[in-house]
Amino acid sequence: MLDIAIIGAGPAGLSAALNGVIRNKKVEIFGKKPETSAIFKAENVNNYLGMPNLTGEEMIDQFLNHALDVGVKFNEALVSEIYDMGDYYTLNVDNDFVDAKTILVATGIPKARFVLGEEEYIGRGVSYCATCDGMLYRDRDIIVVAEDKEAYAEEVRYLQDIAKKVYLVAKFDVKEKFNDNVEVIKNRLKIVKGEDYFKKVELVNEIEIEAEGLFILRETMPVAKLIRGIEMDENFIKVNRNLETNLKGIYAAGDCTGKPFQVAKAVGEGLTAGLNIVSYIDKVEKIKVEEKELVSVK
Ligand SMILES: Cc1cc2nc3c(=O)[nH]c(=O)nc-3n(C[C@H](O)[C@H](O)[C@H](O)COP(=O)(O)OP(=O)(O)OC[C@H]3O[C@@H](n4cnc5c(N)ncnc54)[C@H](O)[C@@H]3O)c2cc1C
Numbered sequence: 001m002l003d004i005a006i007i008g009a010g011p012a013g014l015s016a017a018l019n020g021v022i023r024n025k026k027v028e029i030f031g032k033k034p035e036t037s038a039i040f041k042a043e044n045v046n047n048y049l050g051m052p053n054l055t056g057e058e059m060i061d062q063f064l065n066h067a068l069d070v071g072v073k074f075n076e077a078l079v080s081e082i083y084d085m086g087d088y089y090t091l092n093v094d095n096d097f098v099d100a101k102t103i104l105v106a107t108g109i110p111k112a113r114f115v116l117g118e119e120e121y122i123g124r125g126v127s128y129c130a131t132c133d134g135m136l137y138r139d140r141d142i143i144v145v146a147e148d149k150e151a152y153a154e155e156v157r158y159l160q161d162i163a164k165k166v167y168l169v170a171k172f173d174v175k176e177k178f179n180d181n182v183e184v185i186k187n188r189l190k191i192v193k194g195e196d197y198f199k200k201v202e203l204v205n206e207i208e209i210e211a212e213g214l215f216i217l218r219e220t221m222p223v224a225k226l227i228r229g230i231e232m233d234e235n236f237i238k239v240n241r242n243l244e245t246n247l248k249g250i251y252a253a254g255d256c257t258g259k260p261f262q263v264a265k266a267v268g269e270g271l272t273a274g275l276n277i278v279s280y281i282d283k284v285e286k287i288k289v290e291e292k293e294l295v296s297v298k
Pocket of ligand 1: 013036043044045047048080109254261262263
């Protein structure tokens with residue numbers, strides 16, 4: 001069981017992880033490659049105190065190396081869902097399951113949004129995980145919407161052996177070879193439609209495709225899908241000054257909590273969240289010890 005699971009290896013996540021490890025907590029980061037951090041794209045970062053004139057790539061490399069040097073464990077992976085287990089959380093990390101006492105969400109500016117109708121059919125024909133739900137569609141027609149260029153091919157290979165027909169909708173050129181039952185359609189998802197259960201999708205050119213299941217493979221997850229019940233302030237995660245969300249033991253830091261979108265703010269929030277999580281864990285542990293002592297006295 002981890003003390004702190006951090007989602008996202010940008011400046012906010014790395015800063016929180018470093019401070020958690022320094023305070024002797026068992027911390028791991030689950031994040032996509034450093035290239036996916038917003039700062040990677042910056043040609044020149046000149047407003048971070050004490051580190052002038054670095055490219056964004058140099059800066060994120062330094063942050064990552066520093067975190068690794070103090071013992072932070074970085075797992076390159078996508079977290080697709082967090083489950084509330086009562087007094088701890090379980091994360092779906094590329095379809096493996098990891099338990100943690102607390103979570104820091106540091107996923108950057110929310111890029112993934114549900115398309116119209118999508119949220120309504122989650123669990124009723126709409127899925128995000130081929131290995132979790134693929135078997136439900138044996139010998140049936142399914143649609144796979146591939147938005148993540150890197151991770152979709154493996155999922156499609158798995159699904160093509162189960163489903164009767166796979167409509168693969170991708171906004172990019174698909175170069176991989178698949179079985180004959182895979183039909184590639186270069187397009188984008190616009191609307192998810194159904195009645196009690198998912199029935200069809202509408203693509204941006206208004207073409208409709210009917211199928212029994214829909215798999216949406218994104219680079220990242222809409223926050224509302226990642227963490228059920230998390231309170232949002234428009235597109236951003238609502239936090240208080242301690243960087244606590246409305247859910248016990250779940251904190252958020254960096255661009256995902258709102259403006260200003262700046263490295264210094266992300267690093268500062270990562271630090272603040274990291275320290276507050278450490279205090280929270282210590283407090284919970286202390287209460288547990290006191291309760292045990294009380295029981296043994298009785
Ligand atoms: C072109 C550009 C130039 C910029 N220039 C400056 C500048 O000069 N100065 C400055 O201060 N700021 C600048 N910024 C802003 C700065 O990059 C951000 O404020 C900062 O990177 C925010 O850090 P973060 O950790 O919150 O998010 P990010 O750095 O975006 O990191 C979030 C990470 O989480 C990962 N992630 C998301 N969802 C998941 C998931 N479900 N599972 C696993 N991983 C996930 C993402 O892939 C990403 O790696 C610039 C931004 C851009 C785009």
